[in-house]
Amino acid sequence: xxxxxxxxxxxxxxxxxxxxxxxxxxxxxxxxxxxxxxxxxxxxxxxxxxxxxxxxxxxxxxxxxxxxxxxxxxxxxxxxxxxxxxxxxxxxxxxxxxxxxxxxxxxxxxxxxxxxxxxxxxxxxxxxxxxxxxxxxxxxxxxxxxxxxxxxxxxxxxxxxxxxxxxxxxxxxxxxxxxxxxxxxxxxxxxxxxxxxxxxxxxxxxxxxxxxxxxxxxxxxxxxxxxxxxxxxxxxxxxxxxxxxxxxxxxxxxxxxxxxxxxxxxxxxxxxxxxxxxxxxxxxxxxxxxxxxxxxxxxxxxxxxxxxxxxxxxxxxxxxxxxxxxxxxxxxxxxxxxxxxxxxxxxxxxxxxxxxxxxxxxxxxxxxxxxxxxxxxxxxxxxxxxxx
Amino acid sequence: xxxxxxxxxxxxxxxxxxxxxxxxxxxxxxxxxxxxxxxxxxxxxxxxxxxxxxxxxxxxxxxxxxxxxxxxxxxxxxxxxxxxxxxxxxxxxxxxxxxxxxxxxxxxxxxxxxxxxxxxxxxxxxxxxxxxxxxxxxxxxxxxxxxxxxxxxxxxxxxxxxxxxxxxxxxxxxxxxxxxxxxxxxxxxxxxxxxxxxxxxxxxxxxxxxxxxxxxxxxxxxxxxxxxxxxxxxxxxxxxxxxxxxxxxxxxxxxxxxxxxxxxxxxxxxxxxxxxxxxxxxxxxxxxxxxxxxxxxxxxxxxxxxxxxxxxxxxxxxxxxxxxxxxxxxxxxxxxxxxxxxxxxxxxxxxxxxxxxxxxxxxxxx
Numbered sequence: 001x002x003x004x005x006x007x008x009x010x011x012x013x014x015x016x017x018x019x020x021x022x023x024x025x026x027x028x029x030x031x032x033x034x035x036x037x038x039x040x041x042x043x044x045x046x047x048x049x050x051x052x053x054x055x056x057x058x059x060x061x062x063x064x065x066x067x068x069x070x071x072x073x074x075x076x077x078x079x080x081x082x083x084x085x086x087x088x089x090x091x092x093x094x095x096x097x098x099x100x101x102x103x104x105x106x107x108x109x110x111x112x113x114x115x116x117x118x119x120x121x122x123x124x125x126x127x128x129x130x131x132x133x134x135x136x137x138x139x140x141x142x143x144x145x146x147x148x149x150x151x152x153x154x155x156x157x158x159x160x161x162x163x164x165x166x167x168x169x170x171x172x173x174x175x176x177x178x179x180x181x182x183x184x185x186x187x188x189x190x191x192x193x194x195x196x197x198x199x200x201x202x203x204x205x206x207x208x209x210x211x212x213x214x215x216x217x218x219x220x221x222x223x224x225x226x227x228x229x230x231x232x233x234x235x236x237x238x239x240x241x242x243x244x245x246x247x248x249x250x251x252x253x254x255x256x257x258x259x260x261x262x263x264x265x266x267x268x269x270x271x272x273x274x275x276x277x278x279x280x281x282x283x284x285x286x287x288x289x290x291x292x293x294x295x296x297x298x299x300x301x302x303x304x305x306x307x308x309x310x311x312x313x314x315x316x317x318x319x320x321x322x323x324x325x326x327x328x329x330x331x332x333x334x335x336x337x338x339x340x341x342x343x344x345x346x347x348x349x350x351x352x353x354x355x356x357x358x359x360x361x362x363x364x365x366x367x368x369x370x371x372x373x374x375x376x377x378x379x380x381x382x383x384x385x386x387x388x
Numbered sequence: 389x390x391x392x393x394x395x396x397x398x399x400x401x402x403x404x405x406x407x408x409x410x411x412x413x414x415x416x417x418x419x420x421x422x423x424x425x426x427x428x429x430x431x432x433x434x435x436x437x438x439x440x441x442x443x444x445x446x447x448x449x450x451x452x453x454x455x456x457x458x459x460x461x462x463x464x465x466x467x468x469x470x471x472x473x474x475x476x477x478x479x480x481x482x483x484x485x486x487x488x489x490x491x492x493x494x495x496x497x498x499x500x501x502x503x504x505x506x507x508x509x510x511x512x513x514x515x516x517x518x519x520x521x522x523x524x525x526x527x528x529x530x531x532x533x534x535x536x537x538x539x540x541x542x543x544x545x546x547x548x549x550x551x552x553x554x555x556x557x558x559x560x561x562x563x564x565x566x567x568x569x570x571x572x573x574x575x576x577x578x579x580x581x582x583x584x585x586x587x588x589x590x591x592x593x594x595x596x597x598x599x600x601x602x603x604x605x606x607x608x609x610x611x612x613x614x615x616x617x618x619x620x621x622x623x624x625x626x627x628x629x630x631x632x633x634x635x636x637x638x639x640x641x642x643x644x645x646x647x648x649x650x651x652x653x654x655x656x657x658x659x660x661x662x663x664x665x666x667x668x669x670x671x672x673x674x675x676x677x678x679x680x681x682x683x684x685x686x687x688x689x690x691x692x693x694x695x696x697x698x699x700x701x702x703x704x705x706x707x708x709x710x711x712x713x714x715x716x717x718x719x720x721x722x723x724x725x726x727x728x729x730x731x732x733x734x735x736x737x738x739x740x741x742x743x744x745x746x747x748x749x750x751x752x753x754x
Contacts, residue, residue: 268749268753268754270749271752271753271754285749286745288749289748289749292752293693293696293748294697297672300668301667304674318667321663321667325664325668379664383660383663384656385636386636386639386651387650
């Protein structure tokens with residue numbers, strides 16, 4: 001893209017944002033309450049939130065880099081950067097966030113048929129269907145390929161039975177993408193299929209799990225003789241592990257930047273701390289400086305790998321590095337926030353809001369989507385070539 | 389990195405593996421040599437000495453990102469040269485002065501015919517603003533009195549850039565190293581490089597020796613320091629990569645309890661963590677090079693970020709390097725110790741971790 005066309009794009013976008021982004025949506029949207037997740041049962045928190053989603057969806061700006069025919073705006077990586085810069089410049093909220101955008105979308109774009117893309121992607125882009133992820137099971141955590149939820153071949157459908165766990169927001173999702181064992185005799189990585197399932201149907205039940213943070217973002221999901229039509233498979237039968245792994249690299253990149261304000265625009269930790277403590281003691285200040293240095297460098301690394309992705313080089317195995325470094329940093333950041341808050345931070349809904357809940361929530365960062373230990377093993381085997 | 393940058397890195401690596409491998413450094417160390425003029429001439433012929441010198445002054449004018457790439461490759465093999473002092477720091481300072489003398493100096497740097505050293509430090513830590521050495525006005529010129537230490541490449545450099553306090557601020561002088569009243573004492577450094585302690589006893593300097601404006605050293609010195617800090621960070625990232633490469637190879641070869649030690653998860657995870665740190669630091673260094681090329685006025689944060697990260701990562705790389713090699717890593721006959729010593733010297737030069745962390749904090753509003 002030439003400098004001219006980039007400047008032109010920026011000018012157009014700026015004018016569009018100025019005209020279309022409601023004032024209420026220009027607060028950065030950093031709190032959990034401000035996120036728009038979409039879905040059939042979504043209740044907009046304000047008229048502005050609804051309007052903002054609709055306007056963005058009409059332009060393809062909820063998924064700016066997806067092709068136009070699937071609900072995106074077809075932006076290049078460079079245009080996408082400009083898009084985020086301009087959004088940040090007016091402190092605009094993200095119009096829509098969802099697992100459909102972060103996880104299923106990229107997998108469908110890569111593995112789905114044209115018909116599947118046309119069917120599933122636009123409702124994700126418009127925030128009409130909310131998806132959740134059915135990966136982990138009680139016996140398949142770090143050893144994810146050990147999934148036991150089984151799908152029996154019944155001709156035009158699979159009959160699915162089993163239990164999923166840590167299905168984030170399953171109680172609010174409309175559809176689930178799930179790993180199901182469709183060949184119990186094959187080696188464990190070769191008998192899994194990646195299936196899409198409507199959660200409104202009979203035989204799918206979900207139950208929230210209360211977490212240490214006091215909230216219940218995770219659920220258990222039970223399949224009891226649930227019927228999944230054959231056309232709802234992504235990729236090839238029994239080769240779902242390929243889809244699962246591809247999706248995981250996207251999930252890991254997403255988690256790595258989550259919450260820590262790593263992709264630019266985030267306020268410095270020290271500046272945030274300075275809001276609550278009058279004088280930072282030397283140890284806290286030193287820790288905050290180190291955390292800030294690491295946050296900036298990890299943020300640059302995320303950008304570097306995104307730049308490479310467009311050049312067709314993809315983060316691939318390096319997504320394990322991004323996930324590991326990003327989540328460990330986020331945990332550290334919240335430890336410092338707690339330390340800065342002192343006893344004020346120890347109350348639920350106390351003077352510092354949900355700081356303790358946020359701190360506790362971050363402890364899952366280095367577990368979900370693959371533990372830090374699994375990430376290090378991936379780097380050690382696949383990047384460094386150390387023997388298993 | 390762009391395709392051009394990758395090519396430059398490959399070319400540099402090819403040259404250094406042949407002309408300046410670690411064994412070459414060992415030879416120099418054993419012989420007590422700290423400068424190989426013939427090697428520097430070869431580097432100059434490839435355009436490295438003039439990497440920041442404009443083409444009309446005989447340079448290759450490749451820019452800061454390119455200088456970082458060269459410095460990184462030099463770090464991998466611990467190549468000894470005045471690249472940072474002359475080609476990066478002095479050249480950047482001289483480029484900020486537009487007179488024929490500066491232009492001539494740039495041409496000589498690019499040709500590899502003249503080397504420079506930067507004399508700033510007076511205490512044990514880098515603190516240019518705290519410079520106490522005096523340059524008292526005397527007739528039409530100045531008289532320099534005081535002491536400098538940790539002057540890298542200072543014992544053998546042809547010229548010195550000396551920071552001194554004048555009536556209303558700091559002034560940078562560009563003087564020949566053999567001027568009357570200058571006494572240079574080579575320091576016996578752990579990394580076996582050229583470093584000097586220098587005494588200035590009533591050294592005469594004329595107005596023509598001032599680089600930039602009197603009392604305004606930072607106009608010229610600040611960009612030079614930033615360029616040097618970024619290139620040093622790049623060198624240290626190369627050093628980390630060099631030490632890490634040796635370590636991973638060792639993990640794959642060394643057997644204990646009947647298996648390669650690289651099969652032990654305790655070591656695998658530490659090696660993987662180190663690789664992650666090296667990757668993250670590489671991003672900070674790439675960013676610093678781009679920022680210096682594209683927006684030098686606002687490169688301070690990017691440079692300090694790079695130097696802080698590089699310092700920290702190099703420390704981890706050499707500590708793990710020695711530990712994972714076990715006893716052999718502690719011997720002088722093995723190269724890992726060289727990397728450890730160079731990392732420690734690089735950590736202090738041009739500002740340590742704390743110095744740059746403070747710069748980052750200031751730039752980020754706390």
